[in-house]
Amino acid sequence: MDLHRKQELLRKDRQYVWHPFTQMKDYADMDPIVIEKAEGVYLYDADGQRYYDTNSSWWVNLLGHSHPRIKQAIARQLECMDHVMFSGLTHAPGIELAEKLIEITPQGLSKVFYSDNGSTSVEVALKMSFQYWQQTERKTKKKFVFVENSYHGDTLGAVSVGGVDEYHSVFRPLLFSAHAVPSPNVWAWPDTSEQGAHACVAHCLDAVRRRFESSASEIAALIVEPMIQAAGGMIMYPAAYLRGLRELCTQFEVHLIADEVATGFGRTGRMFGCDHAGITPDLMCLSKGITAGVMPLAATLCTDAVFDAFYDDYETLKTFTHGHSFTGNPIATATALETMRIFEDEPIMEQVQESAAYLREQMQAFSAFTHVDQIRSLGMIAAFELFADKANKQRFDFKERIGFKAYQAGLKEGLFLRPLGDTLYYWLPLCTTKAQIADIIKRTQKVLLTLGM
Numbered sequence: 001m002d003l004h005r006k007q008e009l010l011r012k013d014r015q016y017v018w019h020p021f022t023q024m025k026d027y028a029d030m031d032p033i034v035i036e037k038a039e040g041v042y043l044y045d046a047d048g049q050r051y052y053d054t055n056s057s058w059w060v061n062l063l064g065h066s067h068p069r070i071k072q073a074i075a076r077q078l079e080c081m082d083h084v085m086f087s088g089l090t091h092a093p094g095i096e097l098a099e100k101l102i103e104i105t106p107q108g109l110s111k112v113f114y115s116d117n118g119s120t121s122v123e124v125a126l127k128m129s130f131q132y133w134q135q136t137e138r139k140t141k142k143k144f145v146f147v148e149n150s151y152h153g154d155t156l157g158a159v160s161v162g163g164v165d166e167y168h169s170v171f172r173p174l175l176f177s178a179h180a181v182p183s184p185n186v187w188a189w190p191d192t193s194e195q196g197a198h199a200c201v202a203h204c205l206d207a208v209r210r211r212f213e214s215s216a217s218e219i220a221a222l223i224v225e226p227m228i229q230a231a232g233g234m235i236m237y238p239a240a241y242l243r244g245l246r247e248l249c250t251q252f253e254v255h256l257i258a259d260e261v262a263t264g265f266g267r268t269g270r271m272f273g274c275d276h277a278g279i280t281p282d283l284m285c286l287s288k289g290i291t292a293g294v295m296p297l298a299a300t301l302c303t304d305a306v307f308d309a310f311y312d313d314y315e316t317l318k319t320f321t322h323g324h325s326f327t328g329n330p331i332a333t334a335t336a337l338e339t340m341r342i343f344e345d346e347p348i349m350e351q352v353q354e355s356a357a358y359l360r361e362q363m364q365a366f367s368a369f370t371h372v373d374q375i376r377s378l379g380m381i382a383a384f385e386l387f388a389d390k391a392n393k394q395r396f397d398f399k400e401r402i403g404f405k406a407y408q409a410g411l412k413e414g415l416f417l418r419p420l421g422d423t424l425y426y427w428l429p430l431c432t433t434k435a436q437i438a439d440i441i442k443r444t445q446k447v448l449l450t451l452g453m
Contacts, residue, residue, distance in 0.1 A: 001036050001046035009034055009046075033411070038065035041429050041436055043416055051416040052440050055427045058418075059230070059262050060293030063342060064431040070292050073338035077331050086114065086328035093334035100340040101299060104271055106280035109301040113320075114328040118261035119153025121285035121298035122223070126157050127322055128283060128302060129221040129255045132309045135318050138217075138253075145211060145222040145254070149183040149232030152223060152259050152285075161223050164232050179219070181207045183229060184237040187374045187385075197238055205244040212252040221255035221282070226273025227378060230262045234383035234425045236376050242277035255282040255306075261298070265289035265339075266349055266430050269356045269379030282306060292339040297332035348430055356380055358434045359426075362441045369445075371453040380432065383425035386453065396422055402451065409450045413443040 010031050018024060019032070034046040041064055043051045053061060063070070077093065086094065098112035113128075115121050126144065133141035146152070146161040153159070159168045160175040163183070168175075182204045186192060189200040212219065226242055229235040249256040258281035263273035267289065270276050274284070283306065287298035312318045326332070342348070360377045366384050367375060373393075374385040386403070388396045396402045403419030410417035417424060426440065 001034070006034055006046040033416075040064040040066070041432050049414070051411065051414050052436070052443070053416055053429065054440060055416065055418050055425070056429050057293060059267075059427045060288045061429050062265055062289040062292040062339065063348075064429050067292060067294075067342075069338055069342055070294050070335060073334050074294070074331060077334035081330045083326065083329050083331070085325075087323060091328070091330050091333075093330050093337050094328040097333045097337040097340065098299075100337060101286070101301060104340065104343075105284060105301055106272065106274050108280040108303050109284055110304045111302050111307045113300045113302070114333070115298045115300065116296050116324050116326055117153075117298050118259075118285065118287035119155040119158045120324060121261060121287050121300045122152045122158040122161070122257075122259060123155055124300040124322060125223070125257045125259075125283040125285050125302075126161070126221070128300065128306060128320065129257065131320065132255070132306055133220050135309045140218050141220045143215070143218050143220060144178045145181055145208070145219055146178055147183050147224055147229065148180050149185065149229045149235055150223070150225055150259075151229070151231035152225075153261075167231070179211055179215070181211055181222075183232070183235060184241040185229075185233075185235045186237060187235070187376075198240070201238055201241045201244065204241060205248065208245065208248050212248055212254060216252040216254055219252075219254050221257050222249055223257040223259055225259050226263050227268050227276055228263060228273065228381060230381075231420065233420055233423050234376070234381065236378045236381075236383075239277040242274065242279055246277070246279040246281075249282075257281060257283045257285065259285045261285050261287045266343075266352050267379050267381060267427070269352060271343075271349065290339065291332055291335040292342075295329075295332040295335045296326075297329065297336055352380060352430050355428075355430075355432060355434060355437065359428070359437050362437055365441055365445060366448070369448050369453045372448065380428045380430055381426065382428075383423055386422040386424065405451055406447055409447040410444070412450075413446050415440065415443050415447065417444075417447070 035043050036046050037044040041053055043053050101112050113124055115124055144161050146163055148163040150163040152162050156174055159171055161178050162168050163180055184201050184204045186197040186200045189196050246256055258274050260272050264286050282303055284301040291297050310318050310320050356379045359382055363375050363377050363382050366372045371387050371390060372384050373387055373390045376383055388394050403422050406419050406424055407417050
């Protein structure tokens with residue numbers, strides 16, 4: 001891109017655009033990066049600089065940018081249909097995608113409701129659960145339980161069951177009340193050994209049990225991010241916690257909502273986070289990687305038991321009156337369907353297993369740094385913490401913005417990093433090779449040396 005074009009775009013960006021999760025004043029004297037091309041695991045800016053897309057463009061890109069089969073699927077669909085409403089009408093990609101999703105998700109999920117993004121898939125699950133209980137004569141079951149440090153989206157229902165105050169506290173007067181239970185954060189537990197992790201999980205499950213014992217009659221559902229609380233700080237926890245939640249929800253007749261928006265489609269080393277625990281939730285929320293990160297689409301899956309509470313004569317008024325203008329968009333569902341077919345045709349999950357093991361091994365290189373601790377990985381996700389004083393778990397002063405400095409240093413090393421506070425993490429596309437992983441680790445080491453870590 002020529003310099004004049006780039007400068008004109010940046011001028012217009014400052015004049016017209018408000019970017020998400022961004023303090024716009026940061027960019028009064030600093031330019032956002034103008035991305036001109038994306039291919040494979042790389043982003044290319046207007047100056048031709050190449051960056052590793054280490055967070056999969058906000059956890060969505062699954063199979064690499066500009067995947068030829070995905071582009072071809074979009075082109076084929078555009079030849080016959082762009083968009084039609086999904087109420088009273090249907091179409092092949094929407095039907096066939098639903099069939100594929102039921103085939104690959106945990107056994108027992110049987111119906112698919114489409115929406116537009118992760119937040120709306122959560123809204124759908126919350127409303128389905130609430131209405132289910134109203135229509136099965138358990139009208140007192142109106143409240144929800146969430147896990148501290150959880151994040152389920154930015155619409156008001158999703159925020160109401162979110163546990164990250166820095167994202168949500170300003171909106172608290174607008175939210176419905178919900179019950180919080182402790183996060184199974186084994187790194188915050190006094191004993192970080194395997195035995196300590198078991199104790200942490202037991203403690204957290206006991207808190208859920210006590211909550212249910214006191215108020216299950218008023219609780220509709222508990223919502224959880226399977227295996228990893230992502231935006232809450234890349235908190236990875238044992239599968240035993242999920243198994244315990246499933247048992248408790250079944251025992252006390254509370255719906256279990258699995259928010260697999262971020263963790264679904266191979267990210268954790270299994271197709272879904274729930275697969276690590278061998279459980280089936282009552283409702284499952286999917287988005288992000290469902291279209292390989294190319295088109296906006298979401299789905300909320302439920303069991304027959306949930307669906308049957310809505311299936312009745314029209315005059316009973318049990319219809320689920322929820323929808324979006326772009327529900328089941330043919331282009332988006334065709335893109336997602338091709339993504340599912342790529343999983344069938346190519347040994348993606350086998351490659352993920354090998355790459356994930358290599359990533360876990362390579363992450364240990366960071367243990368040599370004085371200010372790095374809590375190195376962890378799960379599938380193609382990995383993270384570590386930066387501490388001012390590692391021995392005493394003392395964080396850097398908020399005003400130092402160490403994470404932001406790491407982001408800036410990363411750009412100079414050809415890395416697009418987007419830390420969560422002082423948590424540096426990777427959320428790598430599933431196609432990332434071992435050679436690319438090694439290169440990313442090496443470049444990140446240079447970033448840490450630049451920061452004096």
